[in-house]
Amino acid sequence: MAELTYRDAVARGIAQEMARDPDVVFLGEDVAKAGGVFKTTVGLLDQFGPVRVRDTPISEQAILGAAMGAAMTGLKPIAEIMFSDFLAVCFDYIANEFPKSRYMSNGQLKCPLVVRTGNGAGSRFGAQHSQSVENWAMMIPGLKVVAPSTPRDVIGLMAAAVRDPDPVIFFEHKSLYAVKGEVPDGEIVDALGTARIVRPGRDATIVALALMVPRAVEAAERLQAEHGIDCEVIDVRSLVPLDTRTILGSVGRTHRLFTVEENPRLCGWGAEIVSIVADEAFYDLDGPPVRITTPHLPLPAADTLEDAVLPSAERIVDRVKRAM
Amino acid sequence: MARIEDRAPATATGDAPLNDDIGEELRLRMYRMQVEIREAEQRAYDLFLQNLVKGTSHLSLGQEAVATGFAAAMQPGDLSFCTYRGHAHTLARGVPIERVLGELMGRDIGLMRGKGGSMHLTSAEHGVMGSYAIIGAHLPIACGAAWRAQYKGARDVSVCFFGDGTTNIGAFHEALNFAAVWKLPVVFVCENNLYMEYTPIGDVIPVEHPAASRALAYGLEPILIDGQDADAVYRAASAAYDKARAGGGPSLIECLTYRYSGHSRADPAKYRPEGELDRWKERDPIKLYRKRLQQFGIAEAAITAIEADVKARVDDATETCKASPPPPLDIITTDVYADGGWAWRN
Numbered sequence: 001m002a003e004l005t006y007r008d009a010v011a012r013g014i015a016q017e018m019a020r021d022p023d024v025v026f027l028g029e030d031v032a033k034a035g036g037v038f039k040t041t042v043g044l045l046d047q048f049g050p051v052r053v054r055d056t057p058i059s060e061q062a063i064l065g066a067a068m069g070a071a072m073t074g075l076k077p078i079a080e081i082m083f084s085d086f087l088a089v090c091f092d093y094i095a096n097e098f099p100k101s102r103y104m105s106n107g108q109l110k111c112p113l114v115v116r117t118g119n120g121a122g123s124r125f126g127a128q129h130s131q132s133v134e135n136w137a138m139m140i141p142g143l144k145v146v147a148p149s150t151p152r153d154v155i156g157l158m159a160a161a162v163r164d165p166d167p168v169i170f171f172e173h174k175s176l177y178a179v180k181g182e183v184p185d186g187e188i189v190d191a192l193g194t195a196r197i198v199r200p201g202r203d204a205t206i207v208a209l210a211l212m213v214p215r216a217v218e219a220a221e222r223l224q225a226e227h228g229i230d231c232e233v234i235d236v237r238s239l240v241p242l243d244t245r246t247i248l249g250s251v252g253r254t255h256r257l258f259t260v261e262e263n264p265r266l267c268g269w270g271a272e273i274v275s276i277v278a279d280e281a282f283y284d285l286d287g288p289p290v291r292i293t294t295p296h297l298p299l300p301a302a303d304t305l306e307d308a309v310l311p312s313a314e315r316i317v318d319r320v321k322r323a324m
Numbered sequence: 325m326a327r328i329e330d331r332a333p334a335t336a337t338g339d340a341p342l343n344d345d346i347g348e349e350l351r352l353r354m355y356r357m358q359v360e361i362r363e364a365e366q367r368a369y370d371l372f373l374q375n376l377v378k379g380t381s382h383l384s385l386g387q388e389a390v391a392t393g394f395a396a397a398m399q400p401g402d403l404s405f406c407t408y409r410g411h412a413h414t415l416a417r418g419v420p421i422e423r424v425l426g427e428l429m430g431r432d433i434g435l436m437r438g439k440g441g442s443m444h445l446t447s448a449e450h451g452v453m454g455s456y457a458i459i460g461a462h463l464p465i466a467c468g469a470a471w472r473a474q475y476k477g478a479r480d481v482s483v484c485f486f487g488d489g490t491t492n493i494g495a496f497h498e499a500l501n502f503a504a505v506w507k508l509p510v511v512f513v514c515e516n517n518l519y520m521e522y523t524p525i526g527d528v529i530p531v532e533h534p535a536a537s538r539a540l541a542y543g544l545e546p547i548l549i550d551g552q553d554a555d556a557v558y559r560a561a562s563a564a565y566d567k568a569r570a571g572g573g574p575s576l577i578e579c580l581t582y583r584y585s586g587h588s589r590a591d592p593a594k595y596r597p598e599g600e601l602d603r604w605k606e607r608d609p610i611k612l613y614r615k616r617l618q619q620f621g622i623a624e625a626a627i628t629a630i631e632a633d634v635k636a637r638v639d640d641a642t643e644t645c646k647a648s649p650p651p652p653l654d655i656i657t658t659d660v661y662a663d664g665g666w667a668w669r670n
Contacts, residue, residue: 102660
């Protein structure tokens with residue numbers, strides 16, 4: 001067991017898979033010599049060499065297209081898109097190419113690749129470098145979508161994503177890169193489609209993702225200490241496949257549902273979870289489900305403004321307390 | 325501007341020898357393929373008029389020599405990346421006619437059992453790694469397949485076909501730069517049929533040739549060839565494949581050609597100047613090649629036998645497709661994910 005930052009876990013996760021499988025290759029802008037603009041891939045070039053770890057031009061379509069062509073023909077590429085906001089300039093691959101080639105070809109073509117990308121707010125970068133866009137990927141049939149919240153999950157879910165035979169969009173949260181966590185020694189391999197109950201509780205279920213997980217846990221501790229409300233916190237981890245069993249099971253015990261989403265409100269993943277619970281567990285509920293989200297706004301840059309729009313532990317405490 | 329056909333051995337000049345660089349067997353094969361594409365595309369159009377081909381279709385009538393020459397120069401294992409105007413390139417890799425027409429007709433016998441349609445013809449076993457209907461999308465994808473070949477030390481070449489209009493989209497420029505910088509074994513083939521959908525290509529480019537004039541920007545040799553002459557196409561293709569296999573990196577080849585029909589089935593192509601189509605038909609690739617066969621001394625009976633055989637095969641394929649049932653509804657939910665199904669939740 002060692003303590004590792006989420007940032008260092010990215011490099012360890014990639015290294016674990018590259019060491020295991022010579023068909024795993026890694027490409028992106030400034031990922032090799034520079035070790036990544038967020039220093040998430042430091043050491044990979046030295047360890048695996050310039051044939052397997054490759055710097056690219058600023059050409060997001062070429063990066064994702066090349067990853068797809070390599071994946072179709074036998075490699076297992078990991079491609080980095082520096083900021084998830086930039087998925088918009090190569091969205092054809094995310095929306096039209098990766099997820100549809102297998103279906104349109106009636107199973108003749110395959111697309112086993114991982115796109116990892118820096119997602120989320122907290123760095124005061126403004127509206128085009130701070131978004132949480134996991135719902136952009138979630139809405140497309142044929143993709144798998146994961147977003148780890150801990151260093152351990154970065155490694156385990158990275159392994160699961162690389163070993164998965166389908167295209168996986170892997171959202172790393174930029175504001176978690178400096179966070180440390182305990183990571184077991186040796187190989188770590190997780191399963192996609194598994195949520196985790198990070199704090200058991202009896203009174204309410206709070207479902208969160210990525211940076212919102214530690215905030216939900218902090219809120220749950222305060223709700224317990226200050227208001228005697230015992231919340232269960234679920235880290236969704238994987239939006240597709242979605243572990244609805246864990247969520248429905250929790251709501252069946254607590255009878256209350258809250259979602260905490262960093263994405264802007266409309267069509268956020270929490271809406272899908274609320275819809276599933278309303279369809280399938282309506283009579284388990286003792287009150288209306290509550291979505292706690294970033295308002296439907298572009299993100300402002302200034303620290304005070306950005307802090308005011310993201311769901312905070314305070315806001316979670318307040319919304320849960322008022323609803324209960 | 326380099327014109328590869330100028331460097332090729334003399335051909336079709338009256339008494340050129342039969343054992344030139346192309347040879348009789350290959351020439352007959354290329355003639356057969358051009359006729360097959362012509363007949364199959366014409367049949368696709370007829371079937372559309374009979375409401376048996378649904379959706380859209382983009383025909384390569386008039387452009388047969390490009391698909392034929394590039395495919396004929398390929399080796400097994402080489403990979404084709406096509407566009408929505410991809411029937412010709414798919415047939416040229418040896419895919420059975422009924423699998424192509426069947427897909428256009430939405431029948432179970434179709435290459436993808438009706439799940440892809442006319443614009444997405446794919447036959448991995450023949451090296452047809454998909455037909456791509458988002459302009460430019462497949463140029464980077466072909467780069468990736470070529471990267472795999474480079475990485476694995478494999479000798480196959482990835483060949484990527486697209487139209488003149490594609491040279492104005494970002495993915496074209498990203499892919500050309502990427503392939504040149506990484507020295508990838510990929511061949512980019514621009515079929516310049518003079519029209520970007522309904523608009524003359526000259527109206528939307530600031531240079532004379534949509535692909536060839538831009539090659540130097542990527543450190544590549546400008547190559548402009550006669551896309552109506554299958555021999556010229558074959559020679560240009562062979563040179564580019566040899567270069568790619570030898571580690572010499574990518575090529576960009578612009579083929580001057582012409583489409584006889586509109587952009588898609590919805591387009592009557594009324595924007596063309598009067599007489600343009602007739603002028604191009606004087607250089608019809610099949611007419612031109614038929615004459616060349618005669619110049620090389622191929623007997624008229626041998627030529628007409630090929631034509632009759634192809635027509636019979638297209639007729640047979642048509643009947644086979646008409647007899648094929650629609651695909652079963654249970655395939656709607658198959659092959660979304662690699663486990664064969666479509667489940668998005670646990």
